[in-house]
Amino acid sequence: MKNLYKLIGLLCLVGVMNSCEDYLDKTIETDLTIDEVFKNFDNAQGFVEEMYAMIVDYSVPFWSAYSYYGEDAIGVESWIFDYSSDQGTYWDWQNDFNYFSGKADTSADTPMDKSAVWPSSWAGIRKSNVVIANADSLMVDATQQEKDAILGQAYFFRAFFHHEIMKFWGPMPYIDRVLQDDWRIPRPTEWAETALKIDKDFDKAAELLPVDWDDANWAPGAKTRGQNMFRLTKGAALAMKAKNLLFAASPLMQNSNDTYGYDKELCKQAADAFAKVIEIPRYQLVPWDNYESVFYSTDGKYSYHSEYIFGQSGFVGWFGGYLGDAWQLGAIGKSNALNSPTHNYIHNYFGMKDGLACDDSPLYNPDDPWSNRDPRFYKWIVVDGDQLVDNLGAVTGADTVNRYAEFYDGGAHRYPGKTNGTRTGYVAKKWYPRSYNKYDNQSLFAWRNHVRLTDVYLMYAEAAVMGYGIHGKPDGFNLSALDAINVLRNRAMPDGSMEVDDMYLTSPNVFMDEIRRERAMEMSWENHRWMDIRRWKVGTDMKYKLKTGIRFDRNADGKPINMVEEVLRTRVFEEKHYWLPLPKNDTQLYEGFPQNPGW
Template sequence: MKRLYITLLTTVFAIGLWSCEDDFLNKKSTDLSDDLIWSDPDLAETYLMNLYTSVRLANKEPNKWEGSAGLTRGHHWALFSSISDESIYSNDDQTYLIQTGQLSPSNYGFTSTSWGRNYLGIRECNDALQKIPTLEIDDSKMNELLAEVRFIRAVRYFELLRGFGGVPLIGDRVVQLDDSFDGLYERSTIDETVDYIINELEFAINNLPEQGVQQMGRATAEAAMGFKARTLLYAASPLFGTESSAKWQAAADAAGEIIALGKFDLVDDLDADPAENYRLLFLQGETSEDIFMRHYTQTSRSFPMEKMNAPNGYGGWGGNCPMQNLVDDYEMDNGLAIDEAGSGYDDQNPYVNRDPRFYATVLYNGVEYRGRELETFLPGGLDSPDGNEPWNTSPTGYYLRKFMDETSDLNNYDITGGVTPWRYMRYAEILLSYAEAQNEATGPNTAGIGGLTATEAVNLVRERAGLPLLSGLSQAQLRDKIRNERRVELAFEEHRYYDVRRWMIAMDVENEAAAKVAITRAEDGTLSFDYSQEALTGKSFSEQHYWFPIPIDEITKSNSQLEQNPNYN
């Protein structure tokens, strides 16, 4: 008999994360057969929670002791920021080949598991969808479980869509090795893939519990609405086909429906200082801003994010280090870009009077951190190449602050995994998506579903950040402001890599040099700032890199039936 094995750790992880009050905690874990799992509705539901995570498929992905990889790849080792113009990863881990334009079907580095991981997840979902109807549960519960699995499957397909474009749609098939593979490798168009995802999400919206009823961390109707809005935003973007007002309006309406619910708000009451309020947001449990997130517990901790990203002088490993390119895109607190007349920016005193979100996102020389000032200067800076473990020094002159629990113990690896949630989606993203789509559909000043204009939606985000509100902008001017707001508000949340591609501006921004700051301290303590050096030489982007390449071994396994993305040899 075919057997499905669940290790002790996987079972405890699933139960501890999703069903902390469940009696399963008191059951002895053993290898469980397929028949046993699907004969017990409670056990089957617990098993289904594993569909929110992924197994390790490559080196430098989280192993079973480091919190399984999530539904999307966030919050582990190198972030997607480090294959974009947000950051450089201090220890490479196969990110440099992408940054330097070497991504190819046989040399895909950091992105190597995107295809296989998501199709593995889709197959697991399809298997579950065949088994759920065998459970002895009422129709309402059955539809709820089916909707939850179809939500997860939709997210998997969305990950494929934004990485590869149109992909093979497997439907509900669970293919065995001795089955016919006819039609399995036929790629659907982008529009067909989008339509399939939206159909899955519509079923989820209509059958999932609402937030506040569903267990935290599991799919809700609102989460499905959020992914519908995200999918339609991508579908309306230039990379995904011919632009039209109708596509942009559909994206705006989907985001506007979430706004119209009146259930979500931007968190602004954690601290009177907008910078500290924003910093603390990412250390909270579920808030009024959160639409979908992954939770961790004391017994099921996350990957050690703080250890990976903390400065070397504190015993950290450097990790995802913000580029000067990103730092330069934070406005001054008067709302002007640093290169605008009257901004007040001084490149020899660059960290004063900046967008408050800068202080919550980036660690820079002189900032108070963990009991002392950060020292990235040379010579002698504690967090420079002259400091502790120089191989973990930032290549950019900056370190990551966002998401970091500054009370965590960096010197005890066994407990450095934190309990801070990873936010897959929050209300600020929805407001910015609405602003972008509504602006493209009707311009800056026409209200849509939810009662907001594009300008008003982006201003809600800026107001929470403590920045001046926008007014009187043209459609093109507001477009630029919205794009910059996404850059800084959603920094390191794994949007930027895809945003510059869907906007088709990657040929410009990704071919800019990976800038850094080099700070020299004179004998009298005076600091001088040099921005002429590169954090990583050879940064490069070519047209084919708008899409991931399908790995060559997948093409080979299909007997070359699977069509490769354009311009990859």
């Protein structure tokens, strides 16, 4: 019975109980009866609020973060999951690590931390179904708008948490009711079977939710007016609907061995939904000069920027320190851990200011590799010789070596001479200002966007090129896939000189490669890469297994010489690694819930 309770505990939060019938008279989250929970809007919203906390922020805990599970960066700690991922030991996702001690915590009853994807998402599905089953009939002391708000959030979360689980573990049954004795539901073999049910729930959410909770005509947002940034909206529902459809159309989910093996009809549906998001006036691309506001602020407040669509709510604690000190600037920060962007990722995807990839551009000079690069290269990457602090006068004595980056062999910020120095010859600065260091003492408040408008443009281009072609577009919409990519490039280079070159427009497949390069650059280190290389069905290709760095010396002019690329790690990735293994106990409960292939 212990194994049985574990799965039921995930599917319907039964946990320890005398009987399922008695348990369902109350929610495990509260001592209130169902009637009391849904007595009015305030009570019901309090119940719904808990689902916001179930959205896993991949950027915070080491064991949940997958910002460098792809080939985009390399970590140094062997006890966290990025190392396990590189080694192909995906069973380690079930280990409950304590990052302070650096040891596995075997005392936990459920796999991983209680807030991680697998248990948290099943719990969220359970709560969503409780709301959907009871809110409309029991909320007698509520307006129609208040009922819409409660149900709209519940339909969104039910769809979202199913999508989250399927991103990692593959096709799952769609749980659309509060489970009692009918929990033995077979796993579907096709991703699209559940994805189309997810799609219907996102449609319901989009129908019920407002464009903006701060709208004066949306009464449910009145009590929290001005503090509704993280509330679910129509735009969030449409964006996730489109993302779910694009994933369903992608090669991995289509069981295709062709990286261009998309489902055309699903791509069209995804493009149509993305177009509706882009048309919402609330969403605008943040201008280049203020692009940093998408990722962080220095005044201790969230920046309710115009690109924000959906993300992790609430204060994220030491997130800024993790990315700023430990993840990025360990070389001059306060941490011994540093995870470095890989050279092959930067070379392959951060191109030149003429819009061409490094290997295609006449501007690229291997003897002067950091000149004439795409503006996003300089905005998000630190290279040898870059200034590291704003107040140079504050860095004196022996610390003067920390004024400028020394990433050459023997330099002050280079491993192994510097234990926490860069392994690859680069660090990334996307998540912090230059002044965020122990000398300038700049404060930092950072957050993660699950979906932002730039991401929508990129996913729209991917769906549109496979559904409508390079120049085609949904009826009534004025942007093609090509237009969408050029909009993003023109933000960084407004004179149009970086727009997509004709050499990348010879076929939809060739242009898809350029869209993917654009996505790798724009969404760099935002926790999308591992998912992308899996759903594109390219993970087994050596290009995506290698993690490389560069070694070099400096000449008298401060230019790199004797540059050599070295392979630091070759990731283990076989066919079975496209999906994580399911907990063994759960796959032994009944015949219709099999383990993923190869595990």
